[in-house]
Amino acid sequence: MIGRDLLGIEDLEREDIEKILETAMHMREVGERDVKKVPTLRGRTIVNLFFEASTRTRASFEIAGKRLSADVVNFSPASSSLKKAESILDTARTLDAMDPDAVVVRHAVSGVPRRIADVLGAPVINAGDGAHEHPTQALLDILTVQQEKGRIDGLTVTIVGDIAHSRVARSNIYGFRKMGAEVRVAAPPPMIPADVEALGVKAYTSLRESLDGVDVVMALRIQNERLVGSWFPSVREYSATFGLDRAKLRYARDGAIVMHPGPVNRGVELSHDLADHRPSVILDQVRNGVAIRMAVLYLFAGRHRGGGPFAQQGAQ
Amino acid sequence: MSRLLIRGGRLLDPAAKRDEPGDVLCLDGRIEAVGTDLDVRGAEVVDAEGAWITPGFVDLHAHLREPGQEYKEDIASGGRAAVAGGFTAVACMANTDPVNDDPAMTDFILDRARQDSPAKVYPIAAATRRLEGQLMTEMSALIDAGAVAFSDDGRTIMDSCVMRRVLEYSRLVNVPVIVHCEDRTLVGQGVVNEGAMSTRLGLPGNPGIAETVHVARDVILAEFTGAHLHVAHVSTAGGVASIRAARERGLNVTAEVTPHHLTLTDEETAGFDTNTKVAPPLRSAQDVAACRAGLVDGTIDAIATDHAPHAMHEKDQEFTEAPHGMIGLETAAAVTLDLVRSGELSPLAWVARLSTAPARILRRPGGSLAPGEPADVTVLDPDRRWHYDPAKGYSKSRNSPWAGRDLIGRVVTTIVDGMIVYHVDRGALVP
8 A cells, every 4th residue: 555655666566556557647648638737736835855966857757746736846955965054854854844745855875765754744755866766767667668568467677787776776676576577687797786686586697698588678877987997897898798789689579678767878778779769668768757757746745634545545 | 998788689700600699798899708698787788689790791892982072972971871781891992083092092081981980991092093094003101001902993904014013013012902894995885784685775785795804814914913803893604703713723812792783684774774874784684693603602702882872963864974883881781681581691601791701801800709809790680671762871872773672681780899880760870
């Protein structure tokens, strides 16, 4: 049963995910209208609390909130500890006193949304924390695959790249497994985190073996310049061994789709050609992102103070 | 003449291998007699009916934060926390501000302790100046001032040649060099044990090999130099194995383990509670089992708290930013009684690891109820259940993973040099 906050896919049941996906389908329809706005969250205040710089995710949440007629406030405190005048919990308590209906939190350190949720009265929606979780990304990825393949059950998904530092990988591992898919991860050995099998996935260091018979290939962004040389030797070597192009994609099942959470480092994780053309579905992912975030805001922000569809069962 | 009779308890004296009912008579700060039918005329009586009477506990490893960080703890508050936990003596680490790397600083700490602390305080001096891991401190002068050991603690000496010289030179003064064995290059940014939990939380992992590599290095250097190496807060199965092998070879290597590494795993961090962030980190269930086995078979000599107070606003930061450490003086006895209840340690063996062994490692008196010893005595009720609220404790800080939990086993009375310095109902007494 969906709780008060959306902190991670790990906390959700399959029925919760299905409920969100189903709601998102309705929200997609709103996005296809001439006037893309419904009054659902009119009078509600949603705070986008982004400690970590983010253009795409913040814009997606902002558009989602506005399409639901919520008042959306963007708040980006300096996140460096040198510039910081107050602790994250102080920031959270200050915000709480302003009585928002939901707070969307992004932070470079794992666990911050959870700690904020511990002191906040309003629901907290995790928009990505460190290498921990990015639940709305996984939900939009699942929705995209559902649309492409008509199901998740029985599919095989391979996530390729820097699993160790990826919140997208973790949320997708939980999400696709809960929905009945088999999940594999493939990466240079240092980028496969310790005991990753405990998450229920099989780890590969050969891209070719990892792609054998899969329906979905998800490439992760090589995030950080400072990983070069210490976690893998070079971008060129990464691209040669784990970068996807049409030749390597032939190891996957016919009709396999290619996903990427964006922004793509062209020629690194994906060849230019794959980044722009099918079977990659990157822009569908972005489009679904707005629908998923509308669904999440509706389901979580809409029921605070007793409103919304989960009012009776929420753990307030 | 001050006479104090501790009456009617279960005497647990590891030094004499004594475990029997009896009384303890203290006279003018020393133990006068132990047994039954003592001459008790004119003595003040401490009732120990149904309780254990043990030599006062000695903590090998605490951070009292004075001078420099008195908002976290000071010698007065730390000393009260100590006696509330049954510790009659506490060895305090050198990472104060300024660092205890100078005889004047050791003097200051001892002076403060005499004025403010109900527990005895044994200063551990820095092994290298300003804990920088480069130039060794004036060990002889520091010992003359009252230091009991040398350690750079959390600022692990990474330069193997500096470590070799420190160990060699320590033979001049014949005290232990206490090492926090974590290879900083392997720790990297790690903040939780590397394994399924760090993977799940997406927090940087601190691998067990950071400890095992470093224990191995220091054991080799201890063998080469013949110095007394004391390994602080062992946390890994590999570290325990390395120390066991060293002891089997007859090396002068001793070791301690903390209450948290004996009883908590990295599962505690599932909710990102920064009060579970500690160095070395809470480890896997297998590591905890190995630490317990090591303590039971004597590979690990002592239980030490690594009492590390931090203010709430510091712990309220992001998990990666919050400082390492947890307080432990007031909970150590109750928490580690778990090993007695499980049958792993006899009551006598448990007392030995909290009093006799640490006193021996520091070459201090205590850890014994023999006549003539200082009358440092702890009386505790091993079955008493209590609710632990750090806000009601004596430490200035509250960073405990046991906050809000019910604990079993409580110190009833603590006696230092024949004086009652703590009673569970009356609290800690100002010296």
